[in-house]
Amino acid sequence: MRSERFRPPSPQVGVVRSIFGSRHASNLVSTPGIRFDLRAGVSVPSWLVSEQPETNAVTSDDDLPEQMRVRREKRARLLERGVDPYPVEVPRTHTLREIRENHPDLEPDTATGEMVGITGRVMFIRNTGKLCFATLREGDGTELQAMLSLNRVGETALSDWKTDVDLGDHVFVRGEVITSRRGELSVMADEWRLTSKALRPLPVAHKQLAEETRIRQRYVDLILRPQARNTVRSRAAVVRSLRDSFDRRGFVEVETPMLQTLQGGAAARPFVTHSNALDIDLFLRIAPELYLKRCVVGGIEKVFEINRNFRNEGSDSSHSPEFSMLEYYEAYATYDTNATLTRELIQEAATAVAGSHVVTLADGTEYDLSGEWTTLSMYESLSDAVGEQVTPDTSAAELLALCDRHGLEVDPKTGHGKLVEELWEHLVGDHLHAPTFVRDFPVETSPLTRQHRTKPGVAEKWDLYVRGFELATGYSELVDPVVERERLEAQARLGAAGDDEAMPVDEDFLRSLEYGMPPSGGVGMGIDRLLMALTGLGIRETILFPLVRPE
RNA sequence: GGGCCGCUAGCUCAACUGGCAGAGCAGCGGACUUUUAAUCCGCGGGUUCGGGGUUCGAUCCCCCGGCGGCCCA
Numbered sequence: 001m002r003s004e005r006f007r008p009p010s011p012q013v014g015v016v017r018s019i020f021g022s023r024h025a026s027n028l029v030s031t032p033g034i035r036f037d038l039r040a041g042v043s044v045p046s047w048l049v050s051e052q053p054e055t056n057a058v059t060s061d062d063d064l065p066e067q068m069r070v071r072r073e074k075r076a077r078l079l080e081r082g083v084d085p086y087p088v089e090v091p092r093t094h095t096l097r098e099i100r101e102n103h104p105d106l107e108p109d110t111a112t113g114e115m116v117g118i119t120g121r122v123m124f125i126r127n128t129g130k131l132c133f134a135t136l137r138e139g140d141g142t143e144l145q146a147m148l149s150l151n152r153v154g155e156t157a158l159s160d161w162k163t164d165v166d167l168g169d170h171v172f173v174r175g176e177v178i179t180s181r182r183g184e185l186s187v188m189a190d191e192w193r194l195t196s197k198a199l200r201p202l203p204v205a206h207k208q209l210a211e212e213t214r215i216r217q218r219y220v221d222l223i224l225r226p227q228a229r230n231t232v233r234s235r236a237a238v239v240r241s242l243r244d245s246f247d248r249r250g251f252v253e254v255e256t257p258m259l260q261t262l263q264g265g266a267a268a269r270p271f272v273t274h275s276n277a278l279d280i281d282l283f284l285r286i287a288p289e290l291y292l293k294r295c296v297v298g299g300i301e302k303v304f305e306i307n308r309n310f311r312n313e314g315s316d317s318s319h320s321p322e323f324s325m326l327e328y329y330e331a332y333a334t335y336d337t338n339a340t341l342t343r344e345l346i347q348e349a350a351t352a353v354a355g356s357h358v359v360t361l362a363d364g365t366e367y368d369l370s371g372e373w374t375t376l377s378m379y380e381s382l383s384d385a386v387g388e389q390v391t392p393d394t395s396a397a398e399l400l401a402l403c404d405r406h407g408l409e410v411d412p413k414t415g416h417g418k419l420v421e422e423l424w425e426h427l428v429g430d431h432l433h434a435p436t437f438v439r440d441f442p443v444e445t446s447p448l449t450r451q452h453r454t455k456p457g458v459a460e461k462w463d464l465y466v467r468g469f470e471l472a473t474g475y476s477e478l479v480d481p482v483v484e485r486e487r488l489e490a491q492a493r494l495g496a497a498g499d500d501e502a503m504p505v506d507e508d509f510l511r512s513l514e515y516g517m518p519p520s521g522g523v524g525m526g527i528d529r530l531l532m533a534l535t536g537l538g539i540r541e542t543i544l545f546p547l548v549r550p551e
Numbered sequence: 552g553g554g555c556c557g558c559u560a561g562c563u564c565a566a567c568u569g570g571c572a573g574a575g576c577a578g579c580g581g582a583c584u585u586u587u588a589a590u591c592c593g594c595g596g597g598u599u600c601g602g603g604g605u606u607c608g609a610u611c612c613c614c615c616g617g618c619g620g621c622c623c624a
Contacts, residue, residue, distance in 0.1 A: 066596050067561050067578050109585090124587070131584035149584060167577075181585045200561075204576045206588055207563040212619055409624085549618070 067201045074164055075197045085197035090172040093117040096136060096144040099177060100185065108183035117174040118144065118187055119195055121223070123205070127162045133186075136171065141229055145186040146173040153189050161192060168198035168223075215540055216548055227362075231541055234353045235531050239306060241352035242326060242527075245345050251302040251328060256291035258284060258308065264509065265289030265448075267501040268311040271321075284310035289448065289522070290509045292329050293477065296520050297512045301331035306527060320539050321547055324527035329477070333521030335460045338474040339437050342464060342523050343373055346435075346471075346530065353534050361536025367467065373435040378424055379458065381438070385427040390420065392442060392457025399423065417444030432465045447487040447503075450478040464525075466533040472525035479520065481513035 078085045094102075094116045103112065120136025123143065127133075130150035137143045150158050152175070165171060175189040203209055205224060214221040214228070221228045243253065261280065263270040265287030275282050288305050295303045309325045330338075347357050350369050354360065357370035383390045386402055399419035403410050408426050410419065420442050429438070440458040443451060449459040460476035478484055488510065491503045531542035540546045 065561060070578065126586040126589065128586070128589085129583040131586080133586045135587075145587085147585080151584085180587095182587075184585085184587075186585095201577060203562040204588090205562095206576070209562075210619095213562085551618080 068199060071166060071197065071199045071201070074166070075199065078164060078194070078197070083194070085194050087193065087195060090119060090193065090195055091117045091174070092119050092172065095142070096120055096138045097140060097142040099144055099187070100142060103177060103185055106179045106183075106185065108179050109181050110179045111188075112177045114177045115175065115190075116177055116187060117172065118146070119170065119172045120144065120146075122165060122167055122169050122171055125165065125167055130158070132158065132161055134165070134171070136173070141226055145180070145184050146171070146175075146189060146192070147178075147180065147186045148173075148189045148192065153191065157189075157191065164194065166198060166201070168200070168202040169194060170196035170198075212548075215546055216551065218545055228541075231531075231535065231537060232544060234535060235527075235542060237352045238349045238531060238534065239527065241349045242306060242345060245348045246302075246304050246328065249302070249341075251304050251330075252300050254292070254295055254300065254303055254305055255307060256285075256288045256295075256305055258310075260285050262504050262506050264503045264506045266309075266311075267503070269313055269500050271310050271312045286311055287325070287524070288327050289524070290506055292327055292522070293517060293520075294509065294512045296329050296331055297515055297517045301518065301520075302328075303330075304328035315547065320528065320543055323539075323543070326525045326527055326530075327522065329520050329522040331518040331520050334519075335439070335462055335474050335476045335521055338521040338523050339375075339462055339464075342472055342474060342525065343435075345525075346466075346533075349530065350534055359534050363536055365536070367533075367536070369435055369466075373437060373464075375437045375439060375462075376428070377440050378420065378438050378442075379440065381428050382420065382424045386423070390423075392416075394420075415444060417442035417446075421445060429465060429470075430468060432468055436465045437462045438465060446475070447491055448478055448484070449475040450480070450483075467536075469529065469532075471529050471533055472523055474521065474523040477517070477520045477522050479513060479517040481510055484513055485510050 075085050096118060099116060099118065106112070118136065120138045120143075122134050123137045124135035125133070132148040134146045134148075135143050136146055148158055148161050153161070171192055172195050173187050173189045173192045175187045175191075178186055178188045180186050203213075203220060203224065209221060209224060214225070218228070222232070246253065259273070259275070259282045261282060263283045263286055265285070266289070268286040270283040270286050273282050273284065274280075286309055288307065288309070292303055292305060304326065305328075306324065306326045308322055310322050312321065313319065315321055330341075333341075347369055350357050350359050358366050358368050360366055379390055379392070386406070390399070390402075394416070396414070396416050396419060399416065400410070400412060400414075402423055403419065406423070406427060408422060410422055414422070424438075439462045440452060440455060441449070441461045441463075443449075443457060443459045446459040446461050449461045452458045452460050462474050463470050464472040464474070478487070485505070488503065488505045492505045495504055528539050528542045531537065532539060535542070
């Protein structure tokens with residue numbers, strides 16, 4: 001219902017947004033539902049200005065839950081007393097981490113004489129009669145205790161502390177580094193002040209937040225759960241490791257278009273948007289492949305991109321409509337050398353995040369990524385699994401019979417390639433746990449891959465399976481522009497026949513190939529999946545702000 | 552798309568067969584100069600996801616809708 005209220009009627013959007021584009025924000029004043037642009041003298045409904053729900057706006061305090069009302073009243077009282085609950089700057093001298101590092105092992109009940117100014121969010125608070133305790137925390141998770149005693153800060157500052165400070169507030173404390181009688185490293189305050197008043201209470205720290213709340217309010221999840229903070233840092237470490245690995249090997253990082261005029265590079269349904277300037281529909285990219293290959297044609301012979309792809313498909317524990325992808329291409333590489341480089345990239349990322357090629361997953365089990373990895377051939381491993389020979393010549397009818405015998409329901413119109421892959425996933429892929437390369441796929445389902453140099457009917461393509469899911473895929477790329485055109489035209493015919501995952505013919509891409517692309521290898525790898533592989537977390541944990549339906 | 556489960560205080564959860572809507576933490580008031588999920592005394596806090604129905608009476612049963620989760624396709 002609420003989303004209905006904020007959805008703009010599409011025909012007006014472009015017009016009104018362009019009005020805003022030419023006006024400075026300070027010309028806007030707000031009233032509860034409507035905002036006026038003073039200079040233009042036009043009124044604009046609030047849904048064009050802000051997509052935030054109005055439910056929790058400051059307006060009517062009577063409707064607020066008690067605890068939020070209390071905190072707002074505290075803020076207002078502070079302002080009346082001339083105290084800014086959100087000061088611009090405070091004289092911080094040390095981070096909490098620095099103080100911990102400088103004083104690793106003081107005896108209990110020590111006074112160092114060192115005066116410091118510290119800041120942090122109040123995560124724990126104990127207000128006793130004449131001595132108060134608070135545990136402060138800073139961004140990296142480091143905590144330090146602040147103490148306020150009557151004889152150091154005086155009666156007013158102590159009672160202000162008790163009445164003004166709530167769990168979750170940010171505070172500044174200036175005082176002496178000491179240890180408490182219990183031995184807790186602390187700062188004994190001479191003065192304190194609020195640095196940011198929290199208007200919402202933190203959820204109780206000792207109960208797990210509901211999964212939905214963790215995702216919808218990730219900032220709260222990050223405040224409360226160390227694992228959430230670690231995941232963000234692990235992801236950053238993995239991405240940095242990949243970039244370093246490529247940099248050391250002489251690869252160049254590029255950024256290719258996310259707004260594209262044609263969908264291409266993968267079989268997937270795209271998101272569609274519209275360009276007002278060009279008055280044409282654009283697609284959010286489903287893969288960067290066709291642009292990276294243009295780079296190789298142009299002479300950027302070792303090239304990679306780490307960025308977002310968008311696929312207008314399902315959203316569940318292993319799929320996100322928006323996901324990060326690594327693709328890299330290398331001239332004179334093949335799917336053999338690719339496999340080695342991909343293994344090294346993953347092993348180096350494991351070292352960056354876990355310090356070892358053996359990683360510890362979220363459930364506490366270990367996963368071994370070390371050494372060389374198993375390699376299977378798709379047709380041979382499938383033949384072994386079904387107990388009879390399956391080759392590129394096996395007919396669709398025979399494959400359908402195999403599906404039937406193994407309890408696999410498939411559309412009887414399915415062709416050879418998809419049947420082989422379905423059977424393989426069901427009988428072999430689902431049972432793979434250790435890192436495994438599966439090689440030599442049906443040509444039919446690999447339109448951008450070259451035929452195997454000796455084995456007829458298969459393509460030089462591998463998939464890498466880690467912990468049973470597909471982590472990466474690599475190819476010896478098809479660079480013959482004539483064959484490529486045949487493949488793309490076949491895809492386009494599928495598209496015309498109603499397959500909305502099929503690619504149209506990208507004439508500019510074909511033109512680039514016609515200038516000559518050196519023999520090359522290419523690889524695609526899901527960054528979110530790499531994180532999942534290295535940490536054992538679900539995709540909605542590895543993505544900071546996954547797409548969720550509006551509240 | 553189908554099936555099942557869930558939605559109750561700021562948070563995490565109770566509430567027997569349909570009978571006064573509760574607890575812990577958090578909050579408010581008070582006591583306490585060494586607390587670590589402190590302790591003690593007192594108090595407040597609810598559109599039980601929304602709408603409709605059955606009933607003397609609905610958090611509970613029925614219908615429609617919303618959001619989420621799990622399984623299947």
